[in-house]
Amino acid sequence: MVHDGEARSQVSIFLFWLPLAATWIMMATEGPFLAAIIARLPDPTYNLAAHGVAFALAILIEAPVIMLMSAATSVVKDRVSFIRLRNFSRALCLGTTLLLLVLLIPPVYDALIPGLMGVPREVADLTHGALWFMLPWPSAIGYRRFLQGVLIRSGKTRLVAYGTVLRLAAMVIAALVGFFVLGIPGAWVGALSLATGVTAEAIAARFMAAGTVRAILAGELDSGPPRDISYFDIAKFYWPLALTSLIGLTVQPMLTFFMGRGIAPVESLAVFPVVHSLSFFFRSMGLAYQDTAIALMGERFQHYRELRTFALSLGTATSMGLALVAFTPLSDVYFVGIAGLPRELADFALTPTRVMVLLPALSVLLSLQRAVLVEGRRTQHITVASGLEVATVAAVFVALGWGIGLVGATAAFSAFFAGRLMSNLYLAWGGRDVMPRE
Numbered sequence: 001m002v003h004d005g006e007a008r009s010q011v012s013i014f015l016f017w018l019p020l021a022a023t024w025i026m027m028a029t030e031g032p033f034l035a036a037i038i039a040r041l042p043d044p045t046y047n048l049a050a051h052g053v054a055f056a057l058a059i060l061i062e063a064p065v066i067m068l069m070s071a072a073t074s075v076v077k078d079r080v081s082f083i084r085l086r087n088f089s090r091a092l093c094l095g096t097t098l099l100l101l102v103l104l105i106p107p108v109y110d111a112l113i114p115g116l117m118g119v120p121r122e123v124a125d126l127t128h129g130a131l132w133f134m135l136p137w138p139s140a141i142g143y144r145r146f147l148q149g150v151l152i153r154s155g156k157t158r159l160v161a162y163g164t165v166l167r168l169a170a171m172v173i174a175a176l177v178g179f180f181v182l183g184i185p186g187a188w189v190g191a192l193s194l195a196t197g198v199t200a201e202a203i204a205a206r207f208m209a210a211g212t213v214r215a216i217l218a219g220e221l222d223s224g225p226p227r228d229i230s231y232f233d234i235a236k237f238y239w240p241l242a243l244t245s246l247i248g249l250t251v252q253p254m255l256t257f258f259m260g261r262g263i264a265p266v267e268s269l270a271v272f273p274v275v276h277s278l279s280f281f282f283r284s285m286g287l288a289y290q291d292t293a294i295a296l297m298g299e300r301f302q303h304y305r306e307l308r309t310f311a312l313s314l315g316t317a318t319s320m321g322l323a324l325v326a327f328t329p330l331s332d333v334y335f336v337g338i339a340g341l342p343r344e345l346a347d348f349a350l351t352p353t354r355v356m357v358l359l360p361a362l363s364v365l366l367s368l369q370r371a372v373l374v375e376g377r378r379t380q381h382i383t384v385a386s387g388l389e390v391a392t393v394a395a396v397f398v399a400l401g402w403g404i405g406l407v408g409a410t411a412a413f414s415a416f417f418a419g420r421l422m423s424n425l426y427l428a429w430g431g432r433d434v435m436p437r438e
Contacts, residue, residue: 008296008303013310017292019161020152024284026164030171031277032339034193037175038186039340045270047186050126052273053119054191056252057127058134061100063249065092065142067241072149073294074374075237081229082150082216088234089146092242096138104131117253118260123269126187133191136199144202147209152291154212163204171197240379247386251393251419252276255412258394262401262408264348271349271409274339279356279413282322285314286364293371301372311368315361326354352413362420369427381430385423393419 038047059066068089076082103109106128114124148160174196178189259268293307325334331353335346373381396418401411 008306010306010310010313013292013296013306016155016296017288017310019158020288020292021285022161023164024288025281026161026168028277028281028284029168030194030197031273031280032334033172034175034190035274035277036338036340037179037193038190041179041186041189044186044340044342045266045345046122047126047190048271048273049120049123049266049269050130050185050187051190052252052269052276053113053117053123053127053256054130054134054187055194055273056256057103057113057131058100058137058191058194060246060249060253061096061103062138062141063246064096064242065089065138065145066245066249067238068092068142069145069149069152070291070294070374071234071238071241072146073152073291075229075234076150076153076216079217079219082213084229084231084234086146088231088238089142093139093142096142097135100131100135100138104128104135117257119256119269120260120266123266126185129185130187130191133188134195136195140195140198140202144198144205147202147205147213149291150212150216151205151209152295155295156208156212159208163201163208166204167197167201170200237379240383241374244379244382244386247383247390250390251416254390254394255397255416258397258401259408259412262397262411263405264407264409267345267348268408268412271341271345271352272412274335274341274345275349275352275356275409275413278325278334278353279322279359282318282360283363285318286360286367288367289314289364290367290371293368294374297371297375301375304372307368307371311364315364318360318364319358322353322360323357326350326357348407348409351407352409355410355413355417359417359420362417362424365424366420366427369424373427381427384430385426388426389419389423391419392422 034051035048038044038051041047072085075085103112109128110124113119113127114121119127144163148163151159171193175189175193178184178192182189182192184192255272256269259265259272262268289311293311296303296307324330331350332346335341335349336343339346341349370382373379393415396415397411400406400414401408406414
C-alpha cells in the first residue's frame with residue numbers, strides 16, 4: 001500500500017503519475033485512430049456522426065461505474081472493505097448492462113434517439129447497430145476500473161499501464177479485421193473495436209490483480225484494524241460520485257441533441273468526435289492526475305502543496321500542446337493527414353479546436369480539486385459542481401447555437417469550455433472549507 005509518510009518530491013509524484021498518464025494517453029489515442037479508420041471507409045460523414053452518437057450514449061450508460069477506480073483507490077484498505085466494494089461493483093455492472101439492453105429495444109430506441117434527440121435517420125440506424133457491438137462495454141469498464149483502483153491503492157500503477165497496452169493491441173486488431181475483412185459500416189467497426197479492447201483489458205486486469213487480491217483477502221495489506229464498513233456506508237460515499245459521472249457524462253448526448261437541431265447538423269456531428277478526441281488526448285493527462293492525487297494526498301492533506309505545484313506544471317504543458325495543434329500548420333497535419341477528414345470538414349473543425357485550448361489546464365485543476373474533496377469525504381460538492389457544469393453547457397449552447405445562430409460544433413465546444421470553467425469556480429468556492437490552509 002501507499003504510505004502517507006513517504007516523501008512527495010516532484011520526481012516521486014511524476015513517477016507515480018506517469019504510468020497512469022500513459023494509460024489515459026493510450027486510451028485517448030483510440031478516438032483519433034478509430035476516426036481515421038472510419039474516415040477512410042464508405043460514407044465517412046454519416047459513419048463518423050453515428051460513431052460519435054454511439055460513443056456518447058455508451059459513456060452515458062457506463063456513468064454509474066466510471067468512478068469505481070477512484071472509489072477503490074480511496075476505500076479499499078483491508079479485506080472487509082474490498083469484499084463489500086467488490087459486491088457493490090458487481091451490482092452496478094449488471095445494472096448498467098441491463099440499461100443498455102433496454103435502450104436497444106426498437107420502440108424505446110426510436111422514441112429516444114431519432115425521436116427525442118432528433119438524430120437524422122441515416123445516422124440513427126447506424127448507431128443502433130453500433131450499440132449492439134457495445135453490449136459488453138459497461139460491465140467490462142466497471143470490472144476493470146474496480147481492479148485498477150485496487151492496484152493503484154497498492155502502488156502498482158505500472159500494471160494498469162500494461163493492461164492498457166493489451167487493450168490497445170486488441171482494439172487495433174479488431175479495427176483492422178473490421179476494416180479489411182468484415183465489410184461492415186465504419187461506425188460498427190469503431191464499436192466492435194472499442195468493445196473488444198475494454199473486454200481484453202478487463203480480462204488482463206483480472207490476472208494482473210490476482211496476487212494483490214489474494215494478499216488483501218489474506219489480510220496481508222491491511223493498513224490498520226479492519227473497518228466494519230457497510231453497504232450503506234459505501235452507497236453514501238459512492239452515490240455523489242456516481243451522480244457526478246451521470247451528470248457530467250450527459251454533456252455529450254445533450255450536445256448531440258443540440259447539434260442535431262443547430263446549424264449544419266450533419267457536419268457538426270461528424271467533426272464532434274474528431275475534435276473531442278483531440279481535446280481528450282491532452283485532457284487525459286489531467287484526468288490521470290485525480291487518482292494520483294487521491295493516492296498521494298495523505299489523510300491530513302500533508303502533501304497538497306507538492307501536488308498543487310505539479311498540477312500547475314502539468315496544466316500549463318497540456319494546454320500549450322493543444323495550442324500548438326490549434327494555431328499552427330500542425331492542424332492540417334492532424335485533421336487532414338492523420339484524421340483523414342476531407343478538406344471541408346477539416347476547415348469546419350478548426351474553430352471548435354481553438355475554443356478548447358485552455359480546457360486541458362482546467363481539467364488538471366478539476367482533478368486536484370476533486371481529489372481533495374474525495375479525501376475529505378465531501379463528495380457532494382463534486383456533484384453540485386457537475387450539475388452546474390451541465391446547466392452552464394445547456395445555457396451557453398442555447399444562447400450561442402439557437403440564439404445568435406453560431407455553427408453547431410463551435411457552439412457545442414464553446415459551451416463545453418464554459419461549463420468546465422463554471423465547475424472549477426464552484427469547487428474553488430464550495431470546497432474552501434476542505435482545502436488545506438497555507
